Amino acid sequence: GFTVTVFEADAKAGGYLRYGIPDFKLDKRFIDRRLKVMEEEGVEFKTSTQVGKSGSMFASEALVEIINTQEVVDDFDATLITIGARAPRDLHLPGREGVGIHQALDFLSLQNRAYCGERNECRDIEPIIAYGKRVVVIGGGDTGADCVGTANRQGARSVTQIELLPKPPEHRSSSEPWPLWPKVLKTSSSHLEGCDRLWSINTNRFNLVDGIIESIDCSKVEWVEEGGKLKMQPVLGSEFNIEADLVLLAMGFVHVVQEGLVADLGLELDPRGNIRTAGTFHSSHPKVWASGDARRGASLVVHAIADGRAAAEAMMRGL
Ligand SMILES: Cc1cc2nc3c(=O)[nH]c(=O)nc-3n(C[C@H](O)[C@H](O)[C@H](O)COP(=O)(O)OP(=O)(O)OC[C@H]3O[C@@H](n4cnc5c(N)ncnc54)[C@H](O)[C@@H]3O)c2cc1C
Numbered sequence: 001g002f003t004v005t006v007f008e009a010d011a012k013a014g015g016y017l018r019y020g021i022p023d024f025k026l027d028k029r030f031i032d033r034r035l036k037v038m039e040e041e042g043v044e045f046k047t048s049t050q051v052g053k054s055g056s057m058f059a060s061e062a063l064v065e066i067i068n069t070q071e072v073v074d075d076f077d078a079t080l081i082t083i084g085a086r087a088p089r090d091l092h093l094p095g096r097e098g099v100g101i102h103q104a105l106d107f108l109s110l111q112n113r114a115y116c117g118e119r120n121e122c123r124d125i126e127p128i129i130a131y132g133k134r135v136v137v138i139g140g141g142d143t144g145a146d147c148v149g150t151a152n153r154q155g156a157r158s159v160t161q162i163e164l165l166p167k168p169p170e171h172r173s174s175s176e177p178w179p180l181w182p183k184v185l186k187t188s189s190s191h192l193e194g195c196d197r198l199w200s201i202n203t204n205r206f207n208l209v210d211g212i213i214e215s216i217d218c219s220k221v222e223w224v225e226e227g228g229k230l231k232m233q234p235v236l237g238s239e240f241n242i243e244a245d246l247v248l249l250a251m252g253f254v255h256v257v258q259e260g261l262v263a264d265l266g267l268e269l270d271p272r273g274n275i276r277t278a279g280t281f282h283s284s285h286p287k288v289w290a291s292g293d294a295r296r297g298a299s300l301v302v303h304a305i306a307d308g309r310a311a312a313e314a315m316m317r318g319l
Helices: 015-019 029-040 069-075 104-115 142-153 301-318
Strands: 005-007 044-046 049-051 065-067 079-081 101-103 134-138 158-162 196-198 201-209 212-226 229-234 240-243 246-249 253-255 288-290
Touching: 005 049, 015 104, 029 044, 065 069, 079 301, 101 104, 104 142, 104 246, 134 142, 142 158, 142 246, 212 246, 288 301
Parallel strands: 005 044, 049 065, 079 288, 101 246, 134 158, 134 246, 158 196
Antiparallel strands: 201 212, 212 229, 212 240
16 A cells, blocks of 8 residues: 545635535535545645746635645655636726636635635735625636625625537437537536526726726627637727626636646646646656646546546546
């Protein structure tokens, strides 16, 4: 057997399952139960311990110990990097600096931390509260849906979710026969609880009054097929305005956070900016492997679990 030590920057292990996905979608007792099994098997969890300095962490710097990346790699026979793909996509538009425009994960993570009594352990950021506000969520995926559900639970006055892509069909199209993954309309319980959903909408600017978000200028787009690919075209004269007191950017994640740990080790990246691995999960560093979102890009829980298991097996063979 082997001894296993997990270094976790946050106060508790669990990643986005604990501090991203809301409690109404995932009961955190399931994570605690699984962690307890791992601890009893002998895995040592060193929480509030960040490997390398990246500045992108949520927890208060005063409560986190930052340890040297090279020392970790030197001290252990093998190191597996599972730091997720946490660099968020942003909208660099006029007015982006306005008060009331936030990344979705700041909103969701604060709510999760407040719910489990860890609000005081976060770095010094203002609470983001949807109560009484006209909330606009930009991004039509799972993270956006979680923002809709959380905003409604906080008592938002209205919630509108806008998406750049066209509305997907309700049923599997003939061009996506089983077992291909069907790109069909997903309606979650959060949507059913109440929100307006708009598709094929481009965001053009954030309008501020005294530095605070007041509305968003939008326009409609059309998606036309060109050479087998969908291409976006603006619809002339379709400009409109949505009033907003709180805007949540839920447009996904671009890649792994590259500053800190990844840069410290000089790891090679793939064309999308995630950690490049061979089929054995081996990175470009002889003592370092990678798995989960950090090498695949933002994905799903099942893939992270399967990746972790396969990577452990690959490392075992390599040691
Ligand atoms: C809002 C939201 C909703 C989602 N909903 C779903 C869903 O419904 N279904 C689904 O299947 N998937 C969902 N996902 C995706 C899923 O959560 C991720 O694919 C999965 O959590 C990836 O696991 P991971 O272990 O690779 O990375 P993460 O979950 O991102 O975990 C990375 C961990 O590494 C820690 N860390 C990072 N850097 C360091 C460092 N330098 N030192 C020490 N620790 C560090 C982080 O604190 C974190 O605990 C959702 C994601 C989000 C954000």
